[in-house]
Amino acid sequence: MEAQKKEFSGEYVLGLMLSPDMTKVVLLMKDRPASLAGMLNGVGGHVEAGETPVQAMVREFEEEAEVHTLEGDWHAFATKVGPGFRLTCFFSVHEAYNKVRTMTSEPVAVYERELLHGQPVLPEIFELLAMVDRQVPITASA
Template sequence: MKKQEYSMGLMFTKEMSQVLLIKKNHGPKSVIGRWNGIGGHLEDGETPQECQVREYEEETGVKTELSDWAQFTKLQGNDFIVHCFWGNKTYAVLHARTTTNEQVEIVNTNQHIFNIPLAPNLKWFIPFLMDRTTHNHLCIVLAKYLKDDTLDLYPTTTI
């Protein structure tokens, strides 16, 4: 059976002080009613990065470019793959609006972000991406030595 593929992206402001999240009302049980990154399922013939650009525009009304997104990890389960991206383009955060039946909101990335119901992975994705001193080095080390097929970490470039 072919695994269903998804993209999920976290778009931060340039200073990394805010991130755009969406309150999920459908999907896996672990994310319903929680704040998650913007994303959705890959369509036929679409790359994960193309999916991220399309989903971000559909769910926020803001057009981004392929170059605005860098993949930082890929999560895999028995029947799914989630390609995880990040970016830091202030315009893409501040001009976003709710365009579907799922609310989008700009959230401050200070310690209070953990007082809202986050999708489980965001509890480590957000601090990991915000820590610029260790992020790139850790990605390279883990990508080189991690032998677990369920989690791939990619070195990222500064956007």
């Protein structure tokens, strides 16, 4: 139990970048920590000293997916607080979603949302995507 507390201590960010039509999402395949290895998750990581969560989100997305974004591209929509940790979740609807590249040992890719069921996706990602859907206005085509 003590090792698990150390695994998730500090402040973190998690970002979901979606295609403009909301049908695709950028996820990465976790290889660490051990409790998340082999699971698809959003892009994110630690908030460093002196950073705000949104600054960390911009930095993490560029470091892990090689896509430069701006603070205004990210919208905080959920926060999870647990013993010794805080996770701020962001989303971005961005035309550069298809320009992501793997920059670390954790592969980053674009996934069709309708095909995510049956994939090794962290269950919380489905709830987070549903929360994003409730926040993004739907525009009807004429």
